[in-house]
Amino acid sequence: MNDGEIKYKNYLHSKGQKFTPERQIILKEVLALAHHFDVDELYERLRRKGHRVSRATIYRTLPSLVENKIIKEAVRCQDNITKYEYIFGHDHHDHIVCIKCGKIYEFKNEQIEKLQEITCKGYKFKPVEHRLGIRGYCQKCRRG
Amino acid sequence: MNDGEIKYKNYLHSKGQKFTPERQIILKEVLALAHHFDVDELYERLRRKGHRVSRATIYRTLPSLVENKIIKEAVRCQDNITKYEYIFGHDHHDHIVCIKCGKIYEFKNEQIEKLQEITCKGYKFKPVEHRLGIRGYCQKCRRG
DNA sequence: TATCTAATTGTAATTCAGTCTCAATTGCAA
DNA sequence: TTGCAATTGAGACTGAATTACAATTAGATA
Numbered sequence: 001m002n003d004g005e006i007k008y009k010n011y012l013h014s015k016g017q018k019f020t021p022e023r024q025i026i027l028k029e030v031l032a033l034a035h036h037f038d039v040d041e042l043y044e045r046l047r048r049k050g051h052r053v054s055r056a057t058i059y060r061t062l063p064s065l066v067e068n069k070i071i072k073e074a075v076r077c078q079d080n081i082t083k084y085e086y087i088f089g090h091d092h093h094d095h096i097v098c099i100k101c102g103k104i105y106e107f108k109n110e111q112i113e114k115l116q117e118i119t120c121k122g123y124k125f126k127p128v129e130h131r132l133g134i135r136g137y138c139q140k141c142r143r144g
Numbered sequence: 145m146n147d148g149e150i151k152y153k154n155y156l157h158s159k160g161q162k163f164t165p166e167r168q169i170i171l172k173e174v175l176a177l178a179h180h181f182d183v184d185e186l187y188e189r190l191r192r193k194g195h196r197v198s199r200a201t202i203y204r205t206l207p208s209l210v211e212n213k214i215i216k217e218a219v220r221c222q223d224n225i226t227k228y229e230y231i232f233g234h235d236h237h238d239h240i241v242c243i244k245c246g247k248i249y250e251f252k253n254e255q256i257e258k259l260q261e262i263t264c265k266g267y268k269f270k271p272v273e274h275r276l277g278i279r280g281y282c283q284k285c286r287r288g
Numbered sequence: 289t290a291t292c293t294a295a296t297t298g299t300a301a302t303t304c305a306g307t308c309t310c311a312a313t314t315g316c317a318a
Numbered sequence: 319t320t321g322c323a324a325t326t327g328a329g330a331c332t333g334a335a336t337t338a339c340a341a342t343t344a345g346a347t348a
Contacts, residue, residue: 059327080224115253120278129278131279131323204296
């Protein structure tokens with residue numbers, strides 16, 4: 001078992017819940033995904049690999065992975081699908097999202113991060129996390 | 145007609161669209177709302193005032209008000225309803241939210257805004273709106 | 289002012305992500 | 319090994335949001 005699996009198993013145990021094969025399969029795949037994903041993508045990937053985990057189980061498992069901070073809900077995208085994003089062991093980054101086609105750019109700007117810290121200091125506020133999402137039109141869609 | 149209505153009418157005109165009574169009614173109500181709202185709240189308010197605008201029309205109008213920067217989609221809330229927030233005539237601001245006591249500081253940092261614009265330019269992306277929320281502990285709560 | 293036409297509207301049907309029910313199954317503690 | 323609460327899959331259900339379509343209308347033009 002890798003770090004993520006141990007973390008999740010302990011988390012489930014602490015809540016009197018079980019580390020089932022289905023949950024392990026889902027977690028494994030989520031940890032293998034480098035980027036954003038939604039329930040359907042995850043379902044199809046598992047299916048292609050021969051794992052028969054139902055959509056219902058995926059829908060039930062992802063929120064608990066969110067609570068365990070292994071993934072988080074990503075920015076709202078164009079269609080109203082909930083997208084998730086791997087965070088366990090990954091660096092923080094912000095998002096630029098196209099309203100029209102749903103394309104997502106990830107970026108990180110150290111100056112912005114720094115300015116946020118300075119702002120927080122001004123309020124004597126201790127930041128834990130932040131989320132910055134810019135929405136608009138990508139190069140292709142701004143023409144349409 | 146007030147500023148908002150003129151702005152919207154011009155916007156519609158520029159796209160070859162019409163400033164219909166329904167759109168005017170919706171806009172008027174939106175401008176009268178000081179805070180967050182969703183489609184159903186808006187529909188009920190209009191209904192109580194005797195306006196018979198269909199939900200479909202509201203669903204069709206709000207996105208164009210978003211594009212015209214009169215409102216914006218608010219943060220995703222718990223239930224998956226799309227919430228909107230009045231912005232026209234209000235200054236844009238970002239949020240610092242205390243995880244513990246819920247206190248909200250509003251702030252705006254021109255340098256951060258500028259850096260976002262530069263970042264978008266780098267991606268040839270046309271920003272429509274952005275959302276920055278910092279979560280953590282306020283001065284009082286960080287001690288606790 | 290009357291005419292014309294593309295845009296718009298309301299209704300109702302449809303879509304579809306997400307949730308829920310329930311019977312069957314299973315992890316795991318004792 | 320047993321007992322049972324937690325879990326699963328299948329499929330029914332929910333409800334926000336979208337769409338088709340026929341009727342209506344805003345607004346440009348003459």
